[in-house]
Amino acid sequence: MDYGWCGLAGVFAVLLVIAATLGFIQIFGLWTWQAWRKLYASEVLLWMVFLVLSLFIAKVFATVVHVTITFCKIRQYRALIHTAVHNQDPRRSGKVQKVLICHASVGSGHSRAAQALASAVSRLDESVEVRVVDLMEPPYADRTLIYFYKDWYLRLVGGETVCGNLGGLFVGFLFDRANNVHDSFTGGNALQRRITQSFLLNFMQLVCEAKPDVMVHTHFLAPELVASLRRRHGLKVPQVTVVTDMDVHAWWYQQPTDHYFVPREIAKFQLEADGVPEEDITVSGIPIMPHFQDTLNSIKHLGRDGRRQRFLSQMDAPLHEAFLPVSDMPVIVQMSTGRSVLQIFKHLIQLETPSILVVVCGRQADSRAELEKVPVPHRHRVALLGFSSCIHELLAVADVVISKPGGLITSEALSCGLMMVVVDPYPGQEERNASMLLEEGAGIWMWDYRDISFRLDRIISAPAEAKFSLSWYQQNARRIAKPEAAFKIARYVLSDAPRQRMMREEFDLEISSDSSPPTVSQGSWSVFDYSDERVDRRGRRSSHPRRLRLSDFNDMKALESNAVPHEDSDGSELSDSALPMQAPDE
Structure with missing residues (x-):
């Protein structure tokens, strides 16, 4: 209603x-x-x-x-x-029959990653029932939550509110401020978690009624809810989290989670710093649609002419005027970036190097009408592409892509070996994605649109063996690409490993609950208190000191009663005789 x-x-x-x-x-x-x-x-x-x-x-x-x-x-x-919970059978094992993939359409990247995983799971086993759920669509979410969590956020970062560009800066500030697993912004606050659950009651009903064998998340909202059900109510459902950003924000840390799939090594380090065991993290890359890998395998042995001829036969839109006759002109793809599409295009056509320019307008008919009015120099060939389901074919034959650095488009561009030109990144995760491209030498960050033609001319005209040439950027992109990520994750999901990991964790918690005080095993990541749903977690902490509370002193007493022997710097345990003597009380 x-x-x-x-x-x-x-x-x-x-x-x-x-x-x-x-x-x-x-x-x-x-x-x-x-x-x-x-x-x-x-x-x-x-x-x-x-x-x-x-x-x-x-x-x-x-x-x-x-x-x-x-x-x-x-x-x-x-x-x-x-x-x-009463009717569940947590000890069952065997073939996975139901997979529930959850995402939130706060941007298209999380949704496309979920679709990629669903496609990969179906390809590996067609008998598995795969269901993809968007938490930001009715009936799963209340319209109030959709407005504030999705619509208002997208308007804020897009500069469409009265705040203008200050809205994006404010979001970036909150993003940095909340990058701490002990902060209430991460979902660690019980009151905040209750409020979120009250807006997503239909989703929680789905989890209980669907009884999936494993849940996969490409957004951090659903893991928070499922982890709460497991901690507070004892629901036995394995969950796997797939991080769709190049860096791991503390929002992704929701325990218990049976396995994390991250895009690169630094993301694995960040989760380990937050207390996740190393064996629960796999560096897989961000999952992209299997069509990309199919296309890349098909053109692997073809030359440039053969690739472009195949591309024209596979596309769902006529682009022959731009690509025929076949030439050595570089292909530059400009993805739709909202309000700045026209401005970028006007500066892009000032390139001195003759190029094939393909602008993906998507469903923005007004942008396409404006672009058609721009006079283009005769040295360039231009194609305006509307919505297309064959973007993987286009990127496979391109050389450069100009786009916002979302997690999915970044992963797709790297898989196709493209140099990426970053424009208009959102404060927060997209800025970190852009920093990764610069670190790895796979792209450049364009602060001023007027510099596009100058910088691209120098890169394209540089000798192939030179540093900072187009070939150099493309080699770096292929070096860090992981196009098989979706199948790697799907194989784990279809195995019995998630449920075995969950049962091993529950067994450890049962043992630790036999004694009166809570215990912490060596290398464990958390201590659960089922009475008030408190989670004591170690990890990256805020630079602001926090006042000690009475519960902190109770935790210290509990941990001290289960303390392990201290180790010297050389790794040997210190015996009682090695400790300093203390004078008896008189």
Whole structure:
């Protein structure tokens, strides 16, 4: 049900406005037209106040109904969770039959990664039931959460609010501020977790009713909810998290998680610093659609002419005017980047090097109409491409791609061996993705659109064996590419490893719960307290000191009672005789 102005609040608003108007007419005796003509300005103002109050009360009524219904659902879902936990068979093993892949469409990268994993799982085993769920779409999420978590965020980072570009800077500040596993922003705060769960009750119902054999996440929102169900209610469902950014933010750290798949070694180090065991992390890369690997395998033994001829036969849009006759002109693909598409294109056509320029407009018909009006120098060939399902074919024959550094497009470009020109990265994760490209020598960061033609001319015209040439950037891209990531993750998901990992963890927790104080095993990543759902985690900490609380002293006592022997710098244990003597109390 929609509780906004287009739903229940709107119905209440219409009824209350009618009631307020009738009441106003009754109070002042305005049943005739002559009475209306004799109204004073103060009385008209009072009527307007009545209408505003009616709208406010309508919104309050809708909110009260919304909260009441939510509390009723919470009671129902608690019973549902209790039934699901009571009827589950955690010890079962064998062939995986149901896979639930969860993502959140906050940007297209998380969704495309989920689709890539679903396609890879289906290719490896067609008998497996694969379900892809978007947490940012009804009925799984409440419209209030969708507005603030998705719509408002995308408008903020895109500079579409009254704050302008300051909105993106604010998001970047929060992103850096929350990069700490002990911070409440990461989902460690119990109240915040309860609020989030109340907006995603339908998703939690799906988890309990679908009974998947394993859950895979390409966004950090769902792991937080599933981890809470496992900690607080004892739900036995293995979950695997696939990080879709080049760096691991603390938001991805949600325990218990049975395995993490990360794009590169530094991401593995960051998770280990947060306390995740090394054996629970695999450097796989970011999963991309299997079509990319199919295309790359098909053109592996073809020359440039053969690749472009095959490309023209496979594309779902006619691009013959730009690619025929076949020549050695470099292919530069400009991906749609929102408001800056036209500005980038105007500076790109100033290239002195003759090039084939392909602009992917997507579904932005207005952008394509504006681009068609721009006069293009005769030395270039230009193709404007709308929405296409064959982007993998285009990137496979391209040389350079100009795009925002989202996790998926970055992984796709690297897999195709493309030099990447970064423009307009969002503050936060995209800036870190751009930094990775610069570190590895696989791309350049374009701060000013006016520099595009100058910098690309120098790179394209440089000798192939020279450093910072186009070939040099492409070799670095191929060096760090991992096009087989989707199949690598899918093989793990279809194995019994996630469930075995979950059962081993539960066995360790059962042993540790036999003694009265909580225990910490060597190399373990967390201590769970099921009574208040507290998670004591070690990892990257904030630079701001935190005051000690009473619970901290209780933890210290518990840990001290289970302390292990100290080790000297050479690794040998210190015996009691090696410790300094203490004088007896007199």
